Amino acid sequence: VLLGSDIFASGRDRVRYMRDFAEKRKVKDNQMSKVYAFEPAISEMGANADERYRVKMSDLHMVAGALLLQLIYMDKRIPGLAEGITSDIIVKFDPYEIEEKLGLPMGTIKKLSDDLWNSRGKSIILSESAANQGENSHFLHQLVHGLNSLLDNEGNTIETESIPDSHMLSGYDELRQLVNDMNADRVSAILIAGTNPVYSLPDDSGFADALKKVPLRISLDDRINETAELCEYVLPGLHGAESWGDYEPYTALYAIQQPTITPLWDNRQLEDSLIAFGFGLGNQDFSASEAPIKFYDYLKNYWERNIYRNSELAGDFQSFWVKALQHGFFESKDYKTEGFKAAELQIEPEAILDRVNGLSNETELILTASSLHIDGRSMNNAWLLETPDPVSRIAWDNYLAIAPSRAHEMGLKEGDVVTININGRSLKVPVHLAPGTHKDSAAIMVGWGRTSVGDVGNNVGVNAFKLAARSNSDLYFTLTGAEFSKTGDHIPLASVQGHNYIEHRPILFETTLAEYKRDPAAGQHEGHGKRQTLWKQDHRYPGHKWGMIVDLNSCIGCNACMTACQVENNIPVVGKNEMLNGREMHWIRVDRYYTGDEENPETVHQPMLCHHCDDAPCETVCPVLATVHNDEGLNLQVYNRCVGTRYCSNNCPYKVRRFNYYDYYESAYKEKPLHMLLNPDVTVRTKGVMEKCTFCIQRIRDARHKAKSKGQPIGPDDVKTACQQTCPAGAISFGDLNHKESIVSQKSHEQRAFKALVELNIGPNVSYLTLVRNTDVKKDKHEDEEH
Incomplete structure (x- = not known):
């Protein structure tokens, strides 16, 4: 249950949350998770909710209060807790009154209460969000904490013992004290790294003016930012890709950061600068003979003293270190978390509910x-x-x-x-x-x-x-x-999307879990039967035939695939003006469609790319045979044949082909070191050339070479496209459709599988799995919306 929370948008663990969330959204044994969202505007996580309700952020505490009252007083789920509930509290948080005032459907709180109680110990209520900080937010967080405790979630779906002390950062109180100290001339030197308070604080915080009063101001960043402009010295650091480091995301799980390239410039890593400062001040912990120790050596020594020795492992440290570098992390098996139990918490609902403010009437x-x-x-x-x-x-x-x-x-x-x-x-x-x-x-x-x-x-x-x-x-x-x-x-x-509604066109399909249980093919239209063709039989691909399938239940619309594809395939950035002209160059896009009333619609995401059609309509109209098919089912683009007629783009029903109106390389990549952004395995296209998704043919070629060197064929799932590799939700599968054991082949034969615009008889090789919503609320589809 999301109460204004969006853990996809920010937070140190959001990639893990995305993966875990998507895993629970997969339909397994006719079961899947259910998500309720109460929020004022559609968030990234709220867009993936089964049931979403519009509630002002400043009124969310009233939803939590009504839910708490429903559990302990109306339904008397927890014996003894209803005794302290006064008549004033009942009037204030009466679920039916709250539903009427907030415009919620009648019975929403009751239904939510029943679902949570039936899933106690397996549910979670979230209010975590940077935006969820306001006059009523502390009431909301207290109520959410109480609800999670009463529902046996703490110690089960919520545990805090695995959070390292390093995650406990300073808050605004400490920052305000720093401003006071700087104004009072109690700070003689300040080092600023990894933060930009001059930009991210409101002007009346006084930070910028106070900073100017510090005699020695040093910025340790990789560029001059708004805060560094006010510093006397800027010591340029290294990029993360050039740096060593480590991190403890959870207690006893240690990740190690290794540089992927040598430093481009003669800069110094932040930690090396701090070590040099400490050495200069006489701290012998940072010395190596008569010079400061290198941070790499300091890091290695730390791992030996604090991780290797404490783990009591067999074998020498060097073997342990090499293995940790190979894996990228080390997890101590001896550590066990002991999350606190709900019974240990003293919950006094009446004390919380009695203090809570009422509904807000302001914008x-x-x-x-x-x-x-x-x-x-x-x-x-x-x-x-x-x-x-x-x-x-x-x-x-x-x-x-x-x-x-x-x-x-x-x-x-x-x-x-x-x-x-x-x-x-x-x-x-x-x-x-x-x-x-x-x-x-x-x-x-x-x-x-x-x-x-x-x-x-x-x-x-x-x-x-x-x-x-x-x-x-x-x-x-x-x-x-x-x-x-x-x-x-x-x-x-x-905006890269000019049409927000499907209008019953066979682009994608969705259904409810109840309908899916009755018919796994629910939501799809009947189509036109077997694909029609002029030939006696379809063209056969005796070797490999590459294909892709996307699970719409798992796709959260994060756009990671778009960026990964752009980086992998040297796709140029065109800028705002060209995007306004409809000339964006992304090979894959994630369309977002609304269904239902525009004031409170449902949302669905659909990745759209070249479908590498068996009877590709782009191929039949190209006058110079620049777009052709190969013997593995790939629709190829021969760049040096293309004369830029753009007939292929006009004839593509998926609108996924991109045209180079300019020679982007000259302006974007020619100046050193920007040429290092380019992938040497992918051709750089020039002005007047059409381009589109290749199914990462360079990766297919690389997998073939590796398999050949081992004297074996390519495995059914050996090739991972850039979009598939990067997708945090695991929504994309790619592989050999001819291989019955490949994931993509197995999924494409599921009854949920469908192909977009299949009735065009073009034989697309990208499939989708129907979106299944875990809800009994059936919204009317929107038919007369604007484009």
């Missing part, structure tokens, strides 16, 4: 984190700037997401600029009409509007961090009392 503004840029750290990465947002499908800008109904009332259209006024601060930003947004809520992503990050990311978007509010002990990212006024200006937003 709220939510400052959200983007999964692509988080706090703005990647804003100079052109690949990520060109990757569209998973929900809005907009790239190269942040925006104010508001409900379509509110936009219509204000006379706003997509891209119109408004002024946000809140708590005496203002910000101008274009609007995006976002289906599924609460009418009294609006959201804007932080991490944009950098002024000192690099040539690519400078002055892209606006800095929403400046709107954050300060409390005594924290920063608020959910703000009430927001006002929006139309300016008359307009900024076009670069």
Whole structure:
């Protein structure tokens, strides 16, 4: 159950959560997990919910309170806890009253209560989110903690013993104390590394002015950022790909970071600088003879003293070290976590419920984190700037997401600029009409509007961090009392998706778990029977025939596949203006479709790429045979034959072929060391050439060479495409369709499997598994929406 939480967007463990979440969404033995989401705007995780309800962030604590009251008082699930519930609490949190006031369907709280109680010890309620920090957030978190305890989740689905002490970071209290100390001249020197407070704090925090009072200011970063500009010295560090390091994601699980390339420049790793400072101050722990120890040696010595010896392993340390480097991690088998039990917690529901504020009547503004840029750290990465947002499908800008109904009332259209006024601060930003947004809520992503990050990311978007509010002990990212006024200006937003609804076209299919249990092929249309052909029999591929299948239940729409494909295949970045012209170059895209009412729609994601059709319509119209088929079922593009007629693109029903309108190499990669971004195994295309997905043919070739050197054939699942390898949810499978033991062959014969637009008789070799929702709520499909 998500109460304003989006663990896909930010957090140190989000990739693991994505994988685990997707695994639970797979339909196994007619079972799958169920996800409820209560949130003000569609989040990345909320987009994957089975049942989603629009609730203002500042009112989520009322949902938690009503749920708690339903469990302990209405249903009397836990004996003894209902005794302290007063009549005032009952009136305040009556589930039926809360449902009516929040616009929830009648019986929602009761149904949720029953599902949670029947899944106690196997469920989880989440309120973790950077945006979930506001005036009522502490009430919400207390209630969620109490609910998880009462449902026996703590110690089962939630455990804290495996969280290392290194994860306990300082908070805003400590930062505020630092500002006070700098203002009082109690700080004579400051080292700043891995953080950018001048950018990410509101102006009235006073950090920038206080920093200027410190006599010695040193920045240890890989570039000059907004904070480094105020420092006297900038000691350029190394990129993560050039650095050694280690990390303890969970207690007794040790990961080791190894450099993938030697340093490009004569810079020094952050840790080497810190060691040099310590050595210069006389600390002998950092000495190696008469010079400071190298961080690599320090790291190796640390592992020997603190990890190898404590684990009491057989064998010498050097063997242990080499094995750890080969595996990339070491896990101590002797350690066992002992999560605390719910019975150890003293829950007093009446004490919490009695203090909680009521419903909010004001418009709220939510400052959200983007999964692509988080706090703005990647804003100079052109690949990520060109990757569209998973929900809005907009790239190269942040925006104010508001409900379509509110936009219509204000006379706003997509891209119109408004002024946000809140708590005496203002910000101008274009609007995006976002289906599924609460009418009294609006959201804007932080991490944009950098002024000192690099040539690519400078002055892209606006800095929403400046709107954050300060409390005594924290920063608020959910703000009430927001006002929006139309300016008359307009900024076009670069969206890669021009049509948001399926309108019953056979592109993808979805069903419910109950329908799937009755008929595993539920949701699909009957089609046109066997594929029609002019030939007596289909063309046969006696060797390999490559194909792909995508599980729509697992695809979370994160767009990792898009970026991986772009990096792997030397796909150029075209920029916002060309994207506005519809000239994006991505070989794979993740379409996001809405179904149902636009005020509260359901969402589905579908990766779309070249389907390598057996009867490819692109091949029949090319006048120079630049697009042809090979003997392994791949639709190939011969670049030096292509004359750029673009007939193939016009004839492709999936619209996945891309044309080079410019010679992007000259402007993007020719200057050193940018040429090192290119994959030497993939041809760099030039102006006037068509390109598209190749099923990573270079990886197929590499697998063939490796198999040949071993004197054996390619295994059914030996080849992994870049998109498949990178997908955190494991939604993509690739392999040999001719091999009955391959994963892709087995999945393609499941009854859930379907092919998009199969009735066109083109024989696509990319299949999908029907999306199954674990819900009994059947929403009406949207038929008359705008494009």
